[in-house]
Amino acid sequence: MATSVRIGSEDGGAVAVMAALVLVPLLAMAGLGVDAARAYLVQARLSQALDAAALAGGRVMFEPERDDDVRRYFRANLPAGYLGARIGDVAIAAGDGGETLTVTASAILDNTLMALVGRPTIEVAAGATVHRASRGMELVLVMDNTGSMLSAGRIDAMKAGARDLVEILYGNRERIPNVWVSLVPYTATVNIGPGNGAWLPPGALAARDYSASPQGWKGCVEARAASGNDTTDAPPAIERFLPFHYPSDSDNHYPPADESTATNTTGNSGRGPNLGCPPSITPMQAEKSRILAAIDAMGPWHRGGTMANLGLAWGWRLLSPRWRGLWSGTTPQLPLEYRTAYMDKVVVLLTDGVNQFYDQPPAGPQGSDYTAYGRLGWGRLGTTSLTTATNRVNQRMAAACEAMKAEGVTLYTITFDVPNATTRALFLGCASRAETYFDSPTNEALRAAFRQIGTTLSNLRLAR
Incomplete structure (x- = not known):
């Protein structure tokens, strides 16, 4: 006597729910990887641009065009809209009577898949400080x-x-x-x-x-x-x-x-x-x-x-x-x-x-x-x-x-x-x-x- 297995509609619904529950964290993990990689690249480029800007400013520490030079070198090394990031202005601060110059900046990226789990943006920040060290x-x-x-x-x-x-x-x-x-x-x-x-x-x-x-x-x-x-x-x-x-x-x-x-x-x-x-x-x-x-x-x-x-x-x-x-x-x-x-x-x-x-x-x-x-x-x-x-x-x-x-x-x-x-x-x-x-x-x-x-x-x- 042949035996047949019948999957009822109740069982199919349960599988679909289970698949959906599994898919959401998988998408979140994939999104985290994609968005984190973009954030890493933007932060690395941000750090490089700030290094160049800080050195440029340090070379003209006491010149009136110092801040303009800092911003020009920063923008030259980090183009606007890099990888879709919204890049803020550079904060410039001299310290210790002109012995140090610190520059900082941040950038905001729109997430892709992470937005699906309630994280629409991610912010990265970096800074650089130059010290004048006389020989x-x-x-x-x-x-x-x-x-x-x-x-x-x-x-x-x-x-x-x-x-x-x-x-x-x-x-x-x-x-x-x-x-x-x-x-x-x-x-x-x-x-x-x-x-x-x-x-x-x-x-x-x-x-x-x-x-x-x-x-x-x-x-x-x-x-x-x-x-x-x-x-x-x-x-x-x-x-x-x-x-x-x-x-x-x-x-x-x-x-x-x-x-x-x-x-x-x-x-x-x-x-x-x-x-x-x-x-x-x-x-x-x-x-x-x-x-x-x-x-x-x-x-x-x-x-x-x-x-x-x-x-x-x-x-x-x-x-x-x-x-x-x-x-x-x-x-x-x-x-x-x-x-x-x-x-x-x-x-x-x-x-x-x-x-x-x-x-x-x-x-x-x-x-x-x-x-x-x-x-x-x-x-x-x-x-x-x-x-x-x-x-x-x-x-x-x-x-x-x-x-x-x-x-x-x-x-x-x-x-x-x-x-x-x-x-x-x-x-x-x-x-x-x-x-x-x-x-x-x-x-x-x-x-x-x-x-x-x-x-x-x-x-x-x-x-x-």
Whole structure:
């Protein structure tokens, strides 16, 4: 007898219900996988875009366009509507006195299958923080203090730019571990400071008459031209320096002397044995306030001309380990050895004109004012030709640049409103790389160059 099995309508309904109950969690699990994968991709791209934006903002931390740069880099790295996401704006916050920059953002995605179980959207968020981490450094600012810096607000722009650099480097800190900064104001000579008379030959000051000057010898020295040590780092033990002494003559008649700052930084009417001698070198300092005070004390000292090669040479002597322990008023262990681990040696060199022997009208004796090379007609550079002498000064500067770079010194050079192509080429060749040379035709461009250098010296690192 045959047996048949009959499935009734009641049993079929039960199976359908069971299938539906099983299908719902399966769809939810599938939806979770699809939507979670999209959310993961959006969050990863969001994080990458914020990293790029934070680094871009950190490089211009103190510039007015910082926030615009952050948003531009963010949008460039995360296109609108990426994978259907609605991307919010970037939140930007600086902290710790400019030492950190944090950027955050979020995005909302419409779910597909997850919407079936009551989850119509999913939100993802990310953030990035950059810290400015300065390496150890010995930094020298070699700044033009010649009389031409008086015009068009140049001296004020240079001082403001130098202050910007220091402020970017230090942030709100007074000291940074293993960071020292020094300043070399130069004209046609350099002032080593009257406290360093031991670097002169015995009796050198007594042999020259400074009685007309209330301050005596101010501290400027002549160049060691005959031996070629005018632009080397040879210390005084190798060759001493002769004191700068502008003789009384038709172009500088005294007594009485007028070597006041008020007279000598506002025109060519100063006179005295220290005529044309700028403020003294500030040796390596750890404290930000001391460097800022030295920057503020700079001024456009008139007469003599411009000898950027001598400013550079003294910048080298502040970095050379051959001068360790010779500079008073600084840490006796400085300068450190070249290529000390985690330490950089850096020079920023600025000029607003050509290297030259200036001759104050009407023409003075021997073809020029007195400089660290004496007068042009004295022939201390092996010539009395103005053109040849200028070329030799440029050649000695170029040789010093190469010698410093060979020791691992990083050179940043700036020409400030300099139309002379030869001088621009000289400073470009002196720089460590093309990117470390700045041709700044305006006051605004000069300040931007200083800020860019300061930001470059303040290394950025990402931290989440």
